[in-house]
Amino acid sequence: MGQRRSGKSSISSVVFHKLPPNETLFLESTARIQKDSLNSFMEFQVWDFPGQIDVFDNPSFPFDMDAIFGEIGALIWVIDAQDDYLEAVARLNATILHLQRSYQHINIEVFIHKVDGLSDDYKLDIQRDITIRIQDELSDQGVENAPVNFHLTSIYNHSIFEAFSKVIQKLIPRLGQLEAMLTNLCRTCRFEKAYLFDVNTKIYIATDSTPEDMASYEICSDYVDVIIDFTEVYGSWQRTPEWRKRLEGPPWEQKLEDQVACEWAESGMVLADAQRPIMLREVDRFLALVAIMKEGSYEKMPQINMNVDVVVKGLTEFFEITKSKMTPTAVPGGVTAVNGNGVVGNGH
Numbered sequence: 001m002g003q004r005r006s007g008k009s010s011i012s013s014v015v016f017h018k019l020p021p022n023e024t025l026f027l028e029s030t031a032r033i034q035k036d037s038l039n040s041f042m043e044f045q046v047w048d049f050p051g052q053i054d055v056f057d058n059p060s061f062p063f064d065m066d067a068i069f070g071e072i073g074a075l076i077w078v079i080d081a082q083d084d085y086l087e088a089v090a091r092l093n094a095t096i097l098h099l100q101r102s103y104q105h106i107n108i109e110v111f112i113h114k115v116d117g118l119s120d121d122y123k124l125d126i127q128r129d130i131t132i133r134i135q136d137e138l139s140d141q142g143v144e145n146a147p148v149n150f151h152l153t154s155i156y157n158h159s160i161f162e163a164f165s166k167v168i169q170k171l172i173p174r175l176g177q178l179e180a181m182l183t184n185l186c187r188t189c190r191f192e193k194a195y196l197f198d199v200n201t202k203i204y205i206a207t208d209s210t211p212e213d214m215a216s217y218e219i220c221s222d223y224v225d226v227i228i229d230f231t232e233v234y235g236s237w238q239r240t241p242e243w244r245k246r247l248e249g250p251p252w253e254q255k256l257e258d259q260v261a262c263e264w265a266e267s268g269m270v271l272a273d274a275q276r277p278i279m280l281r282e283v284d285r286f287l288a289l290v291a292i293m294k295e296g297s298y299e300k301m302p303q304i305n306m307n308v309d310v311v312v313k314g315l316t317e318f319f320e321i322t323k324s325k326m327t328p329t330a331v332p333g334g335v336t337a338v339n340g341n342g343v344v345g346n347g348h
């Protein structure tokens with residue numbers, strides 16, 4: 001939700017439909033509520049509300065509030081940081097007060113958006129100003145501790161994916177267990193940082209307990225892109241029977257399936273300048289584990305693979321158990337997915 005032209009449809013199109021940011025210039029204004037569903041590691045729906053509609057103050061078309069807010073887990077409010085934001089903040093305040101009365105379970109995530117082109121100091125000033133205006137108004141109305149969080153975002157860099165990652169993480173039951181698994185893996189394998197990615201959207205749904213680091217997120221997320229593009233081109237490559245016979249003949253004398261280390265997609269790469277290998281391992285058709293290793297740890301790949309195997313099994317079980325408990329919520333997609341054979345294909 002948010003004012004007209006604040007960037008709502010652009011965010012949804014860039015994150016969930018891989019629209020290049022420049023092409024959002026040609027998006028038309030949203031006239032009615034757009035619902036978008038994605039069957040990913042959890043079932044998402046994104047509802048894009050037209051900026052000109054105020055659902056709480058629309059006497060001619062009263063909305064069914066329970067149908068809209070009864071089941072959602074998070075409400076994202078987009079504020080255009082490059083425009084006068086006083087009216088947007090006033091509408092956001094009114095919305096929070098409405099939600100606090102009947103739907104306190106909803107996390108309110110404020111995206112202070114279009115911060116590209118603004119200096120770091122100015123961004124922080126705006127964030128401080130908006131936070132104070134909202135907190136003051138809420139405490140004047142007697143509302144304390146409302147679940148409101150702020151994110152500085154832009155579709156022109158990774159900040160929008162990072163912010164969405166944080167929003168989604170809050171909706172995952174037992175996130176702490178996922179994080180503990182990744183933290184243990186990092187300790188055992190001496191990884192610097194590990195992320196569990198939703199490959200469709202490049203949102204990371206969990207990471208280990210070391211401090212957040214935008215640079216590692218960016219490199220891992222770009223790596224997911226590279227592998228997906230590569231697999232899209234070569235993944236469906238069928239070997240001819242003669243070629244297969246040669247590969248299975250001497251000196252290997254083994255069926256191709258038995259020669260590969262694992263049935264899923266896996267990949268490793270060493271960056272020449274940093275000397276730090278990056279590894280990717282598919283968990284299922286929606287999720288991939290990506291980790292940045294310490295310098296020189298490439299020789300230990302066999303042990304690392306064994307540990308990663310165990311964690312991948314654990315993650316698979318985790319999602320089987322928690323799938324039924326996942327909150328259906330805010331967001332969508334419908335793009336490429338890695339299927340069970342490590343091949344990227346369209347649809348699910």
Ligand SMILES: Nc1nc2c(ncn2[C@@H]2O[C@H](COP(=O)(O)OP(=O)(O)OP(=O)(O)O)[C@@H](O)[C@H]2O)c(=O)[nH]1
Binds near residue numbers: 010031050154155
């Ligand atoms: N500089 C900059 N421009 C952006 C960003 N995100 C969106 N825009 C631009 O903002 C304009 C409006 O974007 P929309 O996504 O159509 O806005 P909306 O909130 O969906 O608008 P309504 O459908 O009218 O409610 C477009 O020209 C986008 O290119 C951003 O992060 N930075």
